[in-house]
Amino acid sequence: MRQSQLFGKTVREAPKDEISQNAILLSRAGYIDKLMAGVYSYLPLGLKVLSKIKNIVRSEMDAIGGQEILMPALHPREVWDETKRWESLKEIMFQFKGRGGKDLGLGATHEEIVVDIARKRISSYRDLPVYLYQIQDKFRNEPRAKSGLLRGREFSMKDLYSFNQNQHDLEVFYSQATQAYGKIFARCGLQAIVTEASGGAFTSDYSHEFQVATPYGEDEIVVCPAGDFVQNTEICQLKTGDRCPHCGQAVKLVQSIEVGNIFKLGAKYSQDMGLTFADENGKKQEVIMGCYGIGPSRVMGAVVEVYHDDKGIIWPASLAPYQAHLLLLDQQKSALTDQVYQELTQAGCEVLYDDRQESAGIKLNDADLIGLPVKLIIGAKTGEHELEYQLRDNSDQGKLKFDRVADFLNQLYKK
């Protein structure tokens, strides 16, 4: 993509009410646009990152047998009344009236909807197990939405729902899903810590959160240095330095961002909504459920919180909107650089080409702000048939002959 044609110029200032690093950097670099608190548009660069995250999530959900569906955001009240959550979630759910005074709500979550779909189609043990997921936008009437992509009023969510015959099968799948989540976060460059948290109203069991440690996280977790005990402070009274009964060592408190959350729902929704199956003996049983959430837009925000410096974003290779940023710093060499750009594009490399009539200083600063993993620089001092490369994380730099660049990028992105 030629940067002269890319929509979404970099800007010096983020919207003045933005206080989170992810919102400031993503706004300044032209990835997102703020419409109101907690509600953002994704500009071309931002949508590319979001799509890469969604595709990573999708591939790992498919790998554990997930089948992708797409449920609506607009819900009738009746199905939410069956679980009494129309009332209990009214603070967080947008609720309003459609034609004829019909009560409607925007999906803050989708248990009721997926169970309604499932109960029409699951009747026998032969129909189980089933694992359904969607990647869709959720809406929540959040009291505070000051953390950019970390807490949205409208935000992207992958929610998977598992349907099993019994608790044992749920446990087995829950463990597979936990591992799949680990792979997703690792592929996104995040070290996610599996954390025990409240199971909510429906289970005395813990739920599990995936927490990423950063100084600006909204959550706080209690971590034992021995590594086998992590709890959200919402269920744990220990303070930094307290001895943890579980591991016998002094714990520490860490600020963190929740990027995923998984629950064993058991028979709660099946009971309320009549989701049953006939077992092998013909006996009616309740379907045992679990639910598994990851917010792709929140992951995008979390990655920026973890990967940035004072100059801008530093994307992990897996999420970068383009593989390389080709910078033309000497307008005398524009024909030559055009040719390099064309050859790399034809070789299948995703290249953002800064062909603008701007100073070298502006181009280098913009490249650092946008944060692609590697800069490919052609300037006055570059030798013949070669360019200079610099990794955005400063781990390497050097010179490359033109005919070596595509291989270099392929190597870098195979890692």
Added chain:
Amino acid sequence: MRQSQLFGKTVREAPKDEISQNAILLSRAGYIDKLMAGVYSYLPLGLKVLSKIKNIVRSEMDAIGGQEILMPALHPREVWDETKRWESLKEIMFQFKGRGGKDLGLGATHEEIVVDIARKRISSYRDLPVYLYQIQDKFRNEPRAKSGLLRGREFSMKDLYSFNQNQHDLEVFYSQATQAYGKIFARCGLQAIVTEASGGAFTSDYSHEFQVATPYGEDEIVVCPAGDFVQNTEICQLKTGDRCPHCGQAVKLVQSIEVGNIFKLGAKYSQDMGLTFADENGKKQEVIMGCYGIGPSRVMGAVVEVYHDDKGIIWPASLAPYQAHLLLLDQQKSALTDQVYQELTQAGCEVLYDDRQESAGIKLNDADLIGLPVKLIIGAKTGEHELEYQLRDNSDQGKLKFDRVADFLNQLYKK
């Protein structure tokens, strides 16, 4: 995909209040699930079709220079007040209050939002032209929503917005977009008739609709047999048999479905919202806009209205959720059929494999209902190392050696 594991069984009866063919067939075949009037979930088969349509649309929008973005559905009132459309669209737009009594609406269209994004980033003629599009869900408080996917309260939409320096550049792009739309509908198997329609409140010019003739369409168009005059009856008083002044022949009225609509917006939104640029002489000018809509979910419904018979759906190859339906009709041959399935899958063919323990009659009926372009049948009478193929549109059938099947499918899908 093994059909024994596919979520979304075929059913004999559609929901009893469905009256449109697309809703009846898509429900019975397991593509969609109705949550309420005009609001559907896409089950695994349905989401595959919808994704294929979206990808066709995406590729043709990219080909004319479109840059994909993603705007939110949740909008603040303020930006809609700037064009006075908060009031004028209140019948069709879901409007409600969020925290602090803030007026919020769900996007029925996105001119106001995209202009708000554009005015922050377009300041000079060097920033133009720009073509931005998104594929996103729209919400409309429809009085009637009885036509399945043809008229949704929540529905998928591709909306592209063009930003040009002057009317001439708009006309040039408008013509390119018209051609791109023709390609999209042709790739989806639809013959779309370009139809003059009202330009709405913002232009004395006509807008252009893309209409597909079917007996169950909600629209009616006036067609001259000479082929160079088509108007929506909303702007044309002629009746069947009337002489058309334009072509001198007797016109006929045709029922049809609108699958796309394009408008020259001119300076309407730029004026209301202050979207201007400095031209080459430094003079402030208003940006000239157009907008271009296609509903992927509506296209899906229209395709089913056009392509079905009394047994079920007949998908065009480009939209079929799987390329072929492999039917095991003789359980004695299940190991053999498993092997054929694996080999085809490894060869990159998308195969739905009916491995269920059901009768041949049920499997053949389900295959006709689901409507994949080709059935691959292995039964008691099939010879050694061969299977029988039948095209769903009855245009061809015959026998194939196993090692010829992948080539056969590749040929069929290259057409």
